[in-house]
Amino acid sequence: MIEDGALTDLIRAELPDAEVGIFDRTGTMDHFNVTVRSVAFRGKTLIEQHQLVYGALKGALKDGRVHAVELKTIVAEG
């Protein structure tokens, strides 16, 4: 279980410019739809973009604070 703010902080620790959208899928605060927009995704494949975000969430996924994530990444322009 994790608060939206804490989840956003974890992502921003890896991707400081990230705009993060979070939707709690189940109301249990551990299954999320997460959308991340960052310039760090530029020039990266979709897999590499997701790996960047999962890198940031590794600890929270491992200790069970986050159980499942449906992830969408968007490359920030300009």
Added chain:
Amino acid sequence: MNYKEEIEREITENAIVVYGKGTKSMPRCGFTLETIEFFNRFGYPFEVIDVLENMPKREALAELTNWPTLPKVFINGKFYGDTDILGPMAENGELQTTLQEAFGAPPAVKETIDLHQ
């Protein structure tokens, strides 16, 4: 047991491998079910390997792919993430090309019988 070697063998022997929670006939996770339904639509054979209870193998998989969650999909030995990656790839046609290359042919068409003949 060396899980890395076991995984290498599994992803070499099967053109499509889904590591997930539960089996094809009894998925035990919504995302695993979604992935099975996703590949059912394409008509190619695919293998689902249940790693729900096998923590050491799950850790070996996570290390190999730099990807912490299940399911994990491999096509032709290459890691393709999950349906968050495969969905957009299917929309732009990239996945269809990848699958045709992996199998060397379009999917087998199911035989139909004309009852009115």
